[in-house]
Amino acid sequence: MRENVLQRALVILVVTLGCLYVILIGWRAPRLDDFRSLDQIKKNLVANIKLGLDLKGGSHLVMQVMVDEALKKMTDDNAEKAKTMLENIGITVKEAKSLSNTQLVVTIADAGRITEARDKILEDFGKSEWTASLSGDTLTFTLTERAAQAYRQRAVEQAMLIIENRINAFGVAEPTLQRYGAEQNHQILLQLPGVDDPERVKKTLVLESNLELRPVDGTYRVYPTLEEAQTAIGSRTDVEALPLDEREDEEAFDEDGNPIPQPKRQPKPDAPTQYLVVSKTPVVVGRDLRDAFASSGSADGEGNYRIIFKLKDDAAKKFADWTGQNIGKGLAIVLNGRVKSAPTIRGQIRDTGEITGNFTKASAEDLALVLRSGALPARIVYLEERTVGPSLGADSIRQGVAASIAGLVFIMLFMVVYYRLSGVNAILSLILNLVMLVAALVMLGAVLTLPGIAGVILTIGMAVDSNVLIFERIREELRAGKPVITAVELGFDRAFVTIVDTHVTTVVSSLILFVFGTGPIRGFAVTLLAGLLANLFTATFVSKTMFGYVLSRSERPAALSI
Amino acid sequence: MIELFRNPNYDFLGKAKYFIAFSVVVLIAGCVSMVTRGFNLGVDFAGGTKLTVRFVSPPDENQIREALRKGGYAPDKVVIQRTSKQLSQSDRNEVFINTPQTEADVDGDKRKITAALQQHYGTPVPADKLDVNLVGASTLADRLTELDVLDLKKTLPPGEAEKEYRRFADHVIRVRDAAGGTLSDLKAVPLTGFDVKMGEALERAAAVGAFNIVSAEIVGPQVGKDLRNRAIIVTIVACIGMLFFIALRFEWIYGVAAVIAVVHDVLITLGLFSLFQWEISLTFIAAMLTLVGYSMNDTIVIFDRIREQLKERRREDLAKLTNNAINQTLSRTVITSGLTLLSVLALVLFGGDVLRSFSLALLVGIVFGTYSSIAIAGPILLWWKRYLEQRQSAAAPEATVKVRADEKPSQRRAKSAPIR
Numbered sequence: 015m016r017e018n019v020l021q022r023a024l025v026i027l028v029v030t031l032g033c034l035y036v037i038l039i040g041w042r043a044p045r046l047d048d049f050r051s052l053d054q055i056k057k058n059l060v061a062n063i064k065l066g067l068d069l070k071g072g073s074h075l076v077m078q079v080m081v082d083e084a085l086k087k088m089t090d091d092n093a094e095k096a097k098t099m100l101e102n103i104g105i106t107v108k109e110a111k112s113l114s115n116t117q118l119v120v121t122i123a124d125a126g127r128i129t130e131a132r133d134k135i136l137e138d139f140g141k142s143e144w145t146a147s148l149s150g151d152t153l154t155f156t157l158t159e160r161a162a163q164a165y166r167q168r169a170v171e172q173a174m175l176i177i178e179n180r181i182n183a184f185g186v187a188e189p190t191l192q193r194y195g196a197e198q199n200h201q202i203l204l205q206l207p208g209v210d211d212p213e214r215v216k217k218t219l220v221l222e223s224n225l226e227l228r229p230v231d232g233t234y235r236v237y238p239t240l241e242e243a244q245t246a247i248g249s250r251t252d253v254e255a256l257p258l259d260e261r262e263d264e265e266a267f268d269e270d271g272n273p274i275p276q277p278k279r280q281p282k283p284d285a286p287t288q289y290l291v292v293s294k295t296p297v298v299v300g301r302d303l304r305d306a307f308a309s310s311g312s313a314d315g316e317g318n319y320r321i322i323f324k325l326k327d328d329a330a331k332k333f334a335d336w337t338g339q340n341i342g343k344g345l346a347i348v349l350n351g352r353v354k355s356a357p358t359i360r361g362q363i364r365d366t367g368e369i370t371g372n373f374t375k376a377s378a379e380d381l382a383l384v385l386r387s388g389a390l391p392a393r394i395v396y397l398e399e400r401t402v403g404p405s406l407g408a409d410s411i412r413q414g415v416a417a418s419i420a421g422l423v424f425i426m427l428f429m430v431v432y433y434r435l436s437g438v439n440a441i442l443s444l445i446l447n448l449v450m451l452v453a454a455l456v457m458l459g460a461v462l463t464l465p466g467i468a469g470v471i472l473t474i475g476m477a478v479d480s481n482v483l484i485f486e487r488i489r490e491e492l493r494a495g496k497p498v499i500t501a502v503e504l505g506f507d508r509a510f511v512t513i514v515d516t517h518v519t520t521v522v523s524s525l526i527l528f529v530f531g532t533g534p535i536r537g538f539a540v541t542l543l544a545g546l547l548a549n550l551f552t553a554t555f556v557s558k559t560m561f562g563y564v565l566s567r568s569e570r571p572a573a574l575s576i
Numbered sequence: 577m578i579e580l581f582r583n584p585n586y587d588f589l590g591k592a593k594y595f596i597a598f599s600v601v602v603l604i605a606g607c608v609s610m611v612t613r614g615f616n617l618g619v620d621f622a623g624g625t626k627l628t629v630r631f632v633s634p635p636d637e638n639q640i641r642e643a644l645r646k647g648g649y650a651p652d653k654v655v656i657q658r659t660s661k662q663l664s665q666s667d668r669n670e671v672f673i674n675t676p677q678t679e680a681d682v683d684g685d686k687r688k689i690t691a692a693l694q695q696h697y698g699t700p701v702p703a704d705k706l707d708v709n710l711v712g713a714s715t716l717a718d719r720l721t722e723l724d725v726l727d728l729k730k731t732l733p734p735g736e737a738e739k740e741y742r743r744f745a746d747h748v749i750r751v752r753d754a755a756g757g758t759l760s761d762l763k764a765v766p767l768t769g770f771d772v773k774m775g776e777a778l779e780r781a782a783a784v785g786a787f788n789i790v791s792a793e794i795v796g797p798q799v800g801k802d803l804r805n806r807a808i809i810v811t812i813v814a815c816i817g818m819l820f821f822i823a824l825r826f827e828w829i830y831g832v833a834a835v836i837a838v839v840h841d842v843l844i845t846l847g848l849f850s851l852f853q854w855e856i857s858l859t860f861i862a863a864m865l866t867l868v869g870y871s872m873n874d875t876i877v878i879f880d881r882i883r884e885q886l887k888e889r890r891r892e893d894l895a896k897l898t899n900n901a902i903n904q905t906l907s908r909t910v911i912t913s914g915l916t917l918l919s920v921l922a923l924v925l926f927g928g929d930v931l932r933s934f935s936l937a938l939l940v941g942i943v944f945g946t947y948s949s950i951a952i953a954g955p956i957l958l959w960w961k962r963y964l965e966q967r968q969s970a971a972a973p974e975a976t977v978k979v980r981a982d983e984k985p986s987q988r989r990a991k992s993a994p995i996r
Contacts, residue, residue: 071753076799184714185742195802211712216683375722396682399794405757406628406790417926421919428915432578465862468934471923472866475916479873479908482915486908489579512880515825516873522821523814523869530810532803538862542869 019566022559029551030446033453037062040456062456066463066537067205069411071404073212075204076194076397077219079173081166084392085115088165089157093118096135096155105131108151116157125151169391170200177204177394179387180218184209195532201397210403214380220394221384225303225323226296227333227367230344230356236288243289251294256346258290258353259371290353292346297336302329304365306385308378319378321369323385330365338362349381414467421471425478433485435575439560440481443552447477450548451541458540465538473545476520480553484509488576498571502561510554517546581907588950589899589958595951599840606847615850618857618933621804623797624676625685628790629693631669632760635787640671640693647692651678669758670790682796690789697786707785708748709758716782717745725777744774758788807861811868815839818872826879829960834875837953841871841944848940859934867941870916874909874949881905882957894961898954913946 038055039048040062048058067074089112097110097120106123113119122131132146132153143161147154157165174191181189186206194203209215231253237243243255306323325333337345337359346356347369354371373381426444429437451473455462488505496504520542527539565571619626629635637656644650655674679685694707706719720741721729728737751766752759759765762784767775795803815835823831842864849856881901889897920942923935 397796403790405753420922479912
């Protein structure tokens, strides 16, 4: 033990400096101005040690993507599509409807052509994704579980992409967006540091953006109730009645497709909703948008907000053709199932349109943002919200740190009083343990949370335990009359087995917690793991080296301060 | 040299009967309470809404209840509670408003409570102004930009006006948070580094309300159930993992005895939480895991000593040996438990309400963890070994001789009753 104190000390020095480097500078090359001032050092520290939202404040939102609703809609659409397709090749369809999220049935009039119908539909749906079964005049199509699963995953991924786009517009520093919980739960976790009023963000996130431009059916007729509109529709399936927010029978686009401000007939807030019959097939859908932005209708930039949108090239061409052929007819701007406005087409419109309505500046901007970022593939429902105001975060840091320091100071005092000089030894290895723990957190990019602080406190307990085990063992050997050097060596050897046993047992359980646990359990496990590994090093290697140094100073030490 | 115990020689195993009897009584009381009274589950597990609201001046619970009732929000299960410790001014002004899920949407309760409180307390804030105590920096910045009292949009290059307003809004919110989350006067915001007219802009855009929602925890019912189930499964799996590891390092019976001791601690802690109806929150799980690790640690230290003793004094009576091992590690046990207990006590005293559930569980856990390692794990180990030895000698006395040659002599003694 006495011989290689120097080499051991060198190892400890390298480890300590390495850890300090990581804590102060991080995982990158050093820069000259890293140590320019105390403030800069502090700033580096704050930047390197990532604090959880429970410590620094912010919002934590867990939401669920309702993928099965999206599947149902897809299956509904497919039933509709199958019907149109079969009728195009002259097969009369008696009924086409969805049975469940992933199953639909088609009943045809001519049972003799059933295989032809099956092949035609399968080809369109994708043979690898759908399976068909026949019975008499009935065809049942089932989406394979694999395809359904892939569809659900895609929906969640797409939802995350869109949410990311929408969040970016809020200027939140370092938002976190990730899958949450088990894969089949379709949950998304969104963390917004520093945001303590998540209401606006939430509202924008769940805003749907299903924009469609659809032809108004026949003459411009507004129905006062849904029943009347439905009576007028009768048994037709190509049109539907939608609630109307604002009627507009003056032109809204000029010859070049530019909007002209017009006085609008806004319905009074308490006026009963009116209905308009529009075609089910849109001319332009949300995907066709190139850009959308809010604009003020008045010259001074105040009030009368509207949303101007621009179409992509293909869609613009299609739209121009269609408007050219339908001059004099109505065009319904349908947003999320409501007719926002329905101007009469007075001339060919190329690539620009506008949505008017009762918009404030903020709501127009939010909606434009939503239109720009695209439609969510499925509805989103909030499951969990945790918002911690920065002041509460600061409070919990203060309290957690105060508790830790109070505990630590007492432990150190006790160790020095009880074990005298050897207690100093214990304190040094305890401090190094904490330095290594923090360095490990920085290296792993782990986030320190409240349960993490709890893990730190437990680590301190385990570290103290290791030292106590060793010291008590040395004392025992000394009491048994062994010479100092032998007593120290025996003490370390014997305590080592116990320390390894206790540590590895706890490491095993923290590993399990880390792998299977979530959220706070994980945060706890990470700090505990890092702390225990550091402690194995400090309690055995570092502590032993310090004893070795003390013993090496005299040839035959007679007493040990323990 | 200060020593707590000099050569202690207490007869722990001789008192095992009383220890076990005590444990059984506590366990039964706890189990009865768990079955009849259940647990006081926090929003993390039960689902619901928990708001921490900080007022400008110390609030009155009855007045808040009245405000909620007048605002049309009156589910009978709403709990209004003052912060338990009252160390600083901001603590005195703080209440928890706790309610189970009553609205269809997850955050419906929060919105309704906020609206009801705003109606009652928020009269000084006109409808067209933002409540600085309720908004974040980005909302405030947007409003300032919209009003543009300083005409920055006309004088600065595009984009710069927004930045300047944003900078100011950040500043205001920082000042608010430094003041404990609740401003009582807009004039308290220092304008150094900003145009003086920024103060006017702020007063045009915003006002101060009487309260601030410092934190909101809203958990949907499904999430709580998931969290609870996962936590239970994870704890069980962790216990099994440790059982296997100890069995590998020692013998099966050691692992089993250690795990029984741990389960004993967990059940007693759960029982006490049920008896006293202390709140169980997410951090409670972390505490249970800590307790499992801690109790294991204690047990292993003693087991290690038993193993070592077996190596040295093979001929001695197992009961005496176990007792010796417990006594020899006693000063270590007391010092470590005492120190850990003290740092946990610090956590209970200064750790704040967020950690209350955690620190209480740890406190109980450490006391019982230490107790069970001494009073429960040892006797179980001893009884089991004796039982196996008796069965072994009655059935096949020659079996004890057949010990595998590759085993160390120390293990040979320990495995005088081979059970694998």
